[in-house]
Every structure is written in C-alpha cells, then in structure tokens.
Amino acid sequence: MEEDSSITSRLTKQSKQFPLYPIGILGFGLVAGYGLYRFKNRKGATSLYLIQLRLAAQATTVGIIGIGVLYNIYTDAIKPKTES
Template identity: 45%
Template sequence: MSADTASWSSGSENQASKLVEKSKKSPFVPIGMTGFAAIVGYGLYKLRTRGDTKMSVHLIHTRVAAQACVVGAMTLGVLYTMYKEYVVKPSETNLSK
C-alpha cells in the first residue's frame, strides 16, 4: 500500500516539474491560465450583483472575456516566439561569423 502512495507523490512532483519547465519555455501559458482563472473568478463574484441582466447573458460575457484573455496570451506567445526565432537568432548568427 505504501508503494502506491509513493508512486502518486512522485507523479505529482513530476507534473509540477513539467509545468515549471513548460512555463520556462513559453512564459505566456501560465499568464493565460492565470488570466482565465481571474476572469472566471471575477465573473462568479459579479454573479450576485448582476442586476437585471439575465444569467445567460452574464455567462456569455464572462466566457467571451475569458476566451479573449487566453487568445491574447497565445497571440503574445506566438509573437514572442517569432521574435526570438527571426529577429534575435539571425543577429546572433551574424555576430559569430
């Protein structure tokens, strides 16, 4: 039984280290995840004081805002990667010649 517990704990450490490694490679992934969680949390908080707005409209607005945050983070990540690949990398190769 203790062997099962050890395998679970090593698996969670492994996933945490994978998340840290992945966030070092592309730093905008955790930013998008955090923004998504913040917008959903804010939407749930504002659910109480939505006034005359229908529940479906409020949920649609929250969903669109969360998706915009994630898509924005992905776009920034792609632009950052393209900058590193096509602007910084050629400059480094020209300096070494």
C-alpha cells in the same frame, strides 16, 4: 519512463517548455475570479451574463495566443539577427 505526480513539478516542467503557460493560467484565474465576483451583483438575465463571461474568457485566450505568436516570432526571427 519517469512520471511526475505532483502538480508543482508538472507546472514547472510546462513552464520551462512553454514560457507563456503560467500567464495563461493567471489569465484564466483572473477572468474566473472576476466572473464569480461580478456574478453576485449582476443586472439582467443569467444567460446573458454567462455569454458575456464566456466572451471575456475567449478574448483572454486569443490574446494570450497572440502574445505567444509574437514571442515566437521574436525569438525565431528577430533575436538571432540582432545577435549576429
């Protein structure tokens, strides 16, 4: 059994199996970066800001899952019919 030890080889393998994997990582990075940037200039309570940031992260996750579902529907149902 071959074991991948480097992060780049694991990321490449996951990207080949799941094409939306890099998009998910990018979405997480964008939300986390935006959250850290805005944390310094926030107005209001910290707890409210963190709740809003969590909501943004969850919305990003649900959006990426939705895109993945639509992509699978396209590749499984629509694309084979148009090629025939």
